[in-house]
Amino acid sequence: MILMKDIYKKYPNGVTALNGVSLNIEEGEFVYIVGPSGAGKSTFVKLIYREEKPTKGSIVINDSNLSDLKEKEVPFLRRKIGVIFQDFKLLSRLTVYENVAYALEVIGENPKNIRTLVMDVLELVGLKNKSRFIPDELSGGEQQRVSIARAIVNRPKIVIADEPTGNLDPDTSWEIMRIFEEINSRGTTIMMATHNKEIVNTIKKRVIAIEGGRIVRDQDRGDYGYES
Amino acid sequence: MAMKVRSLQRHLREGVKNVFRNGWMSVASIAAVTVTLILVGVFLAVMLNLNQMADNIEEDVEISVHIDRTAEETQIRELGKQLEEIDKVDTVIFSSKDDELEKLIDSMGEEGQAWELFEQDNPLNHAFTVRAKNPDDTVPIAAEIESLDYVDDVIYGKDVVERLFEFNKYARTIGLVLIIGLVFTAIFLISNTIKLTIMARSKEIGIMKLVGATNGFIRWPFFIEGMLLGIFGSLLPIILILVGYYYVDTKLSSQITFNFVELLPFNPFAWQLSLLIVSIGAFIGVWGSVMSVRKFLKV
Numbered sequence: 001m002i003l004m005k006d007i008y009k010k011y012p013n014g015v016t017a018l019n020g021v022s023l024n025i026e027e028g029e030f031v032y033i034v035g036p037s038g039a040g041k042s043t044f045v046k047l048i049y050r051e052e053k054p055t056k057g058s059i060v061i062n063d064s065n066l067s068d069l070k071e072k073e074v075p076f077l078r079r080k081i082g083v084i085f086q087d088f089k090l091l092s093r094l095t096v097y098e099n100v101a102y103a104l105e106v107i108g109e110n111p112k113n114i115r116t117l118v119m120d121v122l123e124l125v126g127l128k129n130k131s132r133f134i135p136d137e138l139s140g141g142e143q144q145r146v147s148i149a150r151a152i153v154n155r156p157k158i159v160i161a162d163e164p165t166g167n168l169d170p171d172t173s174w175e176i177m178r179i180f181e182e183i184n185s186r187g188t189t190i191m192m193a194t195h196n197k198e199i200v201n202t203i204k205k206r207v208i209a210i211e212g213g214r215i216v217r218d219q220d221r222g223d224y225g226y227e228s
Numbered sequence: 229m230a231m232k233v234r235s236l237q238r239h240l241r242e243g244v245k246n247v248f249r250n251g252w253m254s255v256a257s258i259a260a261v262t263v264t265l266i267l268v269g270v271f272l273a274v275m276l277n278l279n280q281m282a283d284n285i286e287e288d289v290e291i292s293v294h295i296d297r298t299a300e301e302t303q304i305r306e307l308g309k310q311l312e313e314i315d316k317v318d319t320v321i322f323s324s325k326d327d328e329l330e331k332l333i334d335s336m337g338e339e340g341q342a343w344e345l346f347e348q349d350n351p352l353n354h355a356f357t358v359r360a361k362n363p364d365d366t367v368p369i370a371a372e373i374e375s376l377d378y379v380d381d382v383i384y385g386k387d388v389v390e391r392l393f394e395f396n397k398y399a400r401t402i403g404l405v406l407i408i409g410l411v412f413t414a415i416f417l418i419s420n421t422i423k424l425t426i427m428a429r430s431k432e433i434g435i436m437k438l439v440g441a442t443n444g445f446i447r448w449p450f451f452i453e454g455m456l457l458g459i460f461g462s463l464l465p466i467i468l469i470l471v472g473y474y475y476v477d478t479k480l481s482s483q484i485t486f487n488f489v490e491l492l493p494f495n496p497f498a499w500q501l502s503l504l505i506v507s508i509g510a511f512i513g514v515w516g517s518v519m520s521v522r523k524f525l526k527v
Contacts, residue, residue, distance in 0.1 A: 049438070051438065072442075075437070075440045075441060075442045075445075076440070077440075078437075078438065078439065078440035079440035083438065083439075085438075089435045089438060090435075091432055091435055091436070092432075093249050093432075102436070102439060102441075103439050103440070105238055105445075106436075106439060106440050106441045106442075106445060107440070108234070108235060110234070111234060111237075111238070150439065
């Protein structure tokens with residue numbers, strides 16, 4: 001499903017974020033990406049939905065090689081991947097409902113189905129009664145849940161989350177993990193970059209530890225930690 | 229540009245919503261369009277009318293060549309030939325002194341009837357009516373005719389014609405330059421205003437792209453938004469032009485009665501001008517917003 005081979009990423013300012021990363025993530029897996037700040041977790045995540053391009057190496061997602069991807073095809077790649085951002089990236093002038101519906105409008109979903117799909121997913125994340133609010137009227141946890149709803153509403157095969165619990169209190173974090181497990185159980189591949197030790201150690205999944213731009217550990221049902 | 233009707237509906241709705249979501253920025257853009265279009269509208273109304281008057285005058289300019297009473301028929305024919313041979317002369321029409329009298333009586337209206345007494349003993353000359361191919365050449369042609377034999381008098385309203393032609397030439401050029409300058413200033417102003425609203429939304433556009441929106445999908449609502457701003461901005465100018473022109477056309481033209489000061493009729497002119505104004509408005513709006521959004525789509 002996600003296949004990376006010898007990925008190097010060097011930024012124009014000289015910083016080397018990834019230094020030869022190879023991995024394979026199968027369909028339906030749930031993977032934690034752990035590592036210290038600046039280890040390259042975010043770069044790793046951004047490569048997958050093509051916000052960044054690798055300096056060297058190949059990435060294959062759903063049998064399509066991102067190196068061959070034309071600029072015009074990028075939107076279509078992104079539609080297959082639901083991305084949950086640490087800073088939510090919600091459209092601040094749109095309501096909760098409109099934010100989630102946007103992801104469906106983009107793919108040309110029939111307007112007749114949009115309402116049902118949006119309300120269903122808002123129910124899943126527990127925001128059905130706040131559909132008319134704008135993001136600023138919501139708490140951080142609620143905004144994160146809107147961002148999750150938007151990422152999963154068009155049923156992507158892959159969901160990528162970049163520190164989804166980074167700004168949230170423990171209770172809300174567990175709530176969000178419950179949602180991730182729920183969508184993972186439906187067959188969605190989930191890749192989550194995180195700093196949250198408690199979550200990783202409690203909900204046991206495959207753990208990929210990155211440090212200094214390299215994978216230092218790749219372990220099924222692993223614990224949090226990156227010192228090799 | 230194959231687009232589903234459904235998508236078009238969505239973009240229309242989104243474009244309308246954006247106008248309202250932007251609140252005061254939309255008001256500012258609309259105000260900029262309004263001010264510009266009022267100026268452009270007034271200029272166009274004045275210029276098109278001046279143009280029309282100039283055309284009327286030009287069409288009316290003919291040289292009346294009075295033939296010497298002593299001229300024989302063959303000499304008259306000879307003169308006619310010479311007139312036709314002059315460069316830049318379009319038509320030469322002979323008009324006997326009886327025709328001339330008839331024209332005079334017609335042009336005087338009621339009072340002309342008094343002149344009918346002269347039908348018995350016509351004091352007028354035979355004449356040639358000469359028209360230049362290009363009315364601008366009237367003056368040199370008249371000068372050339374004056375030097376020919378058997379020409380008694382050449383009449384073409386010398387001073388009036390000369391001055392009017394000068395005036396028209398300058399008025400047209402200046403008007404055109406002013407209008408073009410004004411429209412470009414307007415486009416610049418409006419694209420800047422819209423750019424400001426889009427600048428504030430550059431983050432939004434970034435997010436839309438991350439969620440998988442194509443450039444076209446992002447651009448369409450902006451296109452429609454710009455068009456709406458332009459159209460809204462043209463409403464007040466159109467109302468002002470319709471009301472103002474109606475007033476000038478009905479009230480003023482009845483007071484000023486020079487035969488060449490005849491305004492273009494309210495219907496259809498004012499409507500055509502309105503259509504032009506709304507088109508310019510829509511063009512300015514679309515141009516401004518599409519140009520501004522382009523920059524942010526390249527990210």
